[in-house]
Amino acid sequence: MKKKVAKFSVLPVVGASIFFYSFSTKKAQDINDAVLEEFRTFNEEMVFEVPAAPEVLVIEPETTSFPELGKSYVAFKEALGFKESGGDYKIINEFGYMGKYQFGRGTLKLIGIRDTNLFLNSPDLQEEAFYANASRNKWILRKDIEKFKDQVVNGIQITESGILAAAHLAGPGNVKKFLRSNGANSFNDGFGTSIKHYFKKFAGYDTSSVVPDRTAKVNNPSVI
Known part of the structure; x- marks a missing residue:
């Protein structure tokens, strides 16, 4: 009798255990599935595209090309202006000479300029x-240019542009004295710059475009 009871009492327990195990396993599987689904959803939400690096626009620096001036009139006056003032239109030196080409008041009056403030503030007027x-100097020195051009005076090769540069520094009268004395009568300005240096430094430029004119003046009537 006890043997039967023992035999039939175990089966329900085993069945219950199997049922509980199956139930627990299914539940665990459901939980696992739910967790995996949450994780997958989370991953999908977290996935995003990294924006591509913006395209870098490389701007090449602008380069300005200047024509070769060579030995032209423009090259002549620019070289002379740089020597006189470094190309500064508004400078006044300690002796009162003004602008890019360092004009004195007396010379400005000769060519029709009396308003020095207007002169200093007008690059165009200074070029004119x-x-x-x-x-004007070319007209005054026309005979000396004709006589001494391409000659050697006191070891210096004389050219038209050299004569005009020397006249700008020392005035046409001192150029005549130098040439006609075979270089014996020289001239130095207030800074010690010699007329001989200008003959050499500014030799060989093409100044043929400068027309000799005894009464040359600027073309701006407001300053005459």
């Missing part, structure tokens, strides 16, 4: 003044 003064 340079041409007018060179034109």
Whole structure:
């Protein structure tokens, strides 16, 4: 009797255990599935595209090309202006000479300029003044240019542009004295710059475009 009871009492327990195990396993599987689904959803939400690096626009620096000036009139006046003032239109030196080409008041009056403030503030007027003064000096020195051009005076090769540069520094009268004395009568300005240096430094430029004119003046009537 006890043997039967023992035999039939175990089966329900085993069945219950199997049922409980199956139930627990299914539940665990459901939980696992739910967790995996949450994890997958989380991953999908976290996935994002990294924006591509912005394209770098490389801007090449602008380069300005200047024509070769060579030995032109423009090259002549720019070289002379740089020597006189470093190309500064508004400078006044300790002796009162003004602008890019360092004009004195007396010379400015000769070519028709009396308003020095207007002169200092007008690059165009200064360029016009340079041409007018060179034109006037070329007329005064026309005979000396004809006689001494391409000659050697006191070891210096004489050229038209050298004569005009020397006249700008020392005035046409001192150029005549130097040439006609075979270089014996020289001239130095207030800074010690010699007329001989200008003959050499500014030799060989093409100044043929400068027309000799005894009465050369600027073309701006407001300053005459």
